[in-house]
Amino acid sequence: MKASEVVVDAGKKLDEFGCGAAEFISSVSNSAQESVAAAKRAVQKGVHATEELLEDTAHTIRKNPLTSVGITLGVGLGAGILIGWLAGRKL
Secondary structure, X not given: OOHHHHHHHHHHHHHHHHHHHHHHHHHHHHXXXXXXXXXXXHHHHHHHXXXXXXXXXXXXXXXXXXXXXXXXXXXXXXXHHHHXXXXXXXX
């Protein structure tokens, strides 16, 4: 095999490698763009779900204000007792 044939063969292999690398980079880029779009959609769904939960909670509080205050008081007292008990324990 002559030196010129070796150089031509090496050039062809480099060209093939370059095309393969370009396809790989394009594939990775497309995958990353799809992942970002999916993440944005998931965040948007979360925002809508949170807004709906807040609206439902506000409606329930307006509908049953005394029950809401009683539940809040009970949860607050329970959390306070639990935290006080945990803080008073000796490790």
